[in-house]
Amino acid sequence: MRSLYIDTSSSFLYAGIIEEEKILAECQKRFDHDLSKEALPEIIKLFEKSKLNPQDIDKIIVVNGPGSFTGIRIGITIAKVYAWTLNIPITTITSLEAMAISAEEKKVHIPMIDARRGYVFAGIYDEENRCLFTPKHIKLETILKEVEKFSNYAIITNDEIEKISCQRSYQPNILKIVNYFQNKESISPHSVNPDYLKLTEAEEKKN
C-alpha cells in the first residue's frame, strides 16, 4: 500500500510518499507566494526520490482546509485531477486533524490557524484524537474560553498567533498522519473540494 500525502493549506508544502510503515520521500518547505509554482515540481521530486510512478500510488490523502484559500486550492486541484484521471482512491482530511495527530504529547490538543482580524480556525481533539469541538472559524477569545475547560492541553499553531501562551509550533508527522487515515473511506474525486469553514466576504455582506 503506497500513499501520497499533500497539504498546501499554509505557506508550506507538506507532502510525502509512504509505503506501509515507511516514509519513502517527503517535503516540508516554506514557499509563501511561490507555492503555486513549486508545489507540483516538489511532488514530482518525491516520485523521483522514491523511484515510483504516479500510477503506483494506491491512495491519495489531501488536506482540504482550513487555511489559506488559494493554498488549499492548489493541493486540492492537483490531487483531485490526479485521482480522477488515473482512477486512484482519494480521501480528504482537515489541516486541524493533521496538526492534532502530529503532536507528540498525550494531551488535549487545540490546533489553531490564524484567520486574521481576531479570528482563528480551531478545533479541539482529545488524547485519542477524537474531536471534542468541531472545527470552526471562531473569535480567538471565544476559543480560548472554551479551552479553559481543560487542564492538560496544548495549543498547536502554524503561524505564530500573538497573545497565546503555551503554544507549540506545528511539526507535521506525515508518517503518523497517513497511517492514521490510510483506511478512511475514499470519495469521488469530483467531490474532493476545499472546506474553507468561512464564506467569502461578499457572501457574508449579502447575508
Next chain:
Amino acid sequence: MFITITKENINSLPTGFLKREEVEEELINNPFGKYIIYVEKDNPFLLLGYIYYSEIYDRVEINQFEVEKAHRNCGIGNKLLKKFTEIVEKGITLEVRENNKNAIYLYEKYGFQQVAKRKKYYQEIDGLLMERKIKEGISMKDVYILGIESSCDETSVSIIKNGCSEIATVISSQIDIHKEYGGVVPEIASRHHVKNITFVLEESLEQAQMKIEEIDAIAITYGPGLIGSLLVGLEAAKILSYLYHKPLIPVHHIAGHIYANSLVKPLNFPLLALVVSGGHTELIEMRDHFEFTKLGGTLDDAIGECYDKVARVIGLEYPGGPKIDQLARVGKDTYQLPIPLKDNSYNFSFSGLKSAVINLSHNEKQRGNKLRKEDLATSFQKVAVESVITKTRKALLDKNIKHLIVAGGVAANAELRTEIIKMAEGIEVEVSIPPMKYCTDNAAMIAAAGYYAYKLGRRADFSLNSLSSDPLK
C-alpha cells in the same frame, strides 16, 4: 536519376536552368527547404527538372516544380512527381494556378485533391490548394490540443484539431452566481472553478470520445486574469501534462482571443487585431504567428468595463454591456457626449466618457428630468463605437494592412460589428469577426492558439505560474 539537394551537399547541384546562388539563398533562408532534382544517367551534370519543397515537421509543402523548357512533355515531370510521392511519407500540399490544367491533371494522377480555392492568389488568377493525404482516409498527422481556460468566471475545456476544427468545447459559466453581486467576485469565482474542473474535463473528453492519451499537448491560459481563478486551471493542466507526458503550452489570454478567429478561417498576415473586452482595448499588429506589436491601447478603462459601469448608472443589471447594445437599438441619439481622445495616437480613453454619462445622469435627476435610458444608450454607444472605429481605421491605413480581426467579448456587440464591417468595406480591408460563442471567454480559442504555439515549439515546464498581468507574447 534523382538527387536530393540540401544545405550540406549544395556542391553536387548540376549545372542547368537553376542557379546555384538562388538555391543556396533559398536553403539558407528556409531551414525546412530541400530540392529533389532529375538528371539523365548518361549526362548527370545537366539538370532537367526539380521539385523544391519544405518539410515542416510532419507535413510537406511543394514550393516550386519545374521542368527545363526543351525537355517538357517527355515524362520528366511524371517521373519526378512519382519519385517524390514515394520518398515523402507525409501529407503534401501545394498551390497551383487554377488555369494550369496540365499541372492539375498531373497532381490528380498522383493522388492530390483540390481542397480549397485561394481567391486571386496569383495576382488576377485564383490559386487552388491541393493536398495529397498519406494513405486513404488519413490526412497529415492530426494534432489535437486540449485547452483549459479559467482566467475569470468561466471554467472551460476544449479539444481542437489542427488549430481550426472544434472537436469538443465545454463551458461552465458562473454568470448567474456573480450577477447577484453586480460583478465577478474573485474568491467566489475561484471556489467554483475548483468544484467544476474535473466535471468540465470529463465532459469535454466524453463529447470528443477521446482519451487524454490521444491528445498531443495541453494548452493553458497562464494570464492575465484573476490569479486565484487562473491557478485552478493551471494546476490541472500541469498535473495532466506530467501524468501523460504531454507538452505544456502556455497561452496568453489575449493571444487566445485573437486566435479565436483561426477557428473560422486561417489568419492572414500581416493583420491588425482589435481586442475589445472587459479588461482590454488594444490595437495589435501581427506580421506572423505570435509576433505581436502593440500599436496602442486604452489609457484608463477598457471599453467593456466602461459599458458595464454606464449600464449600472442607468440601472441595468450586470453584465450591462449587452443590455446597452439592445437598448441602443430602440433609442435615438439625443444626448451630447464628448468623443474621447481625438488625437493622432492609436490609444483609447473611456473614463472621460464614463464620467460624462454619470454627470449627465446626475444633472438630469437634479433638474427633475426623466432619464431616457434608451436614448442615452444610443448616444453613448455611438460615441464609444465611433472612437474605436476611428483609431482602427487610422491604424489600418497608416500601416497599410489589409486584414482586420476583431477579438474579445465586446466583439459580440452588434453595433460595433456593423460599423466595423462598413468601415472595412470602405477601405477594402478584409475583416474577420469570430462568431459570438468564440468572443466571450472559452477554451476553444486557447487550444487554437495553443496549436500554433505548439508548432513554434513553445513549451512551459512544471514551474509555470499564473500571472495577473503580463504583456502579450
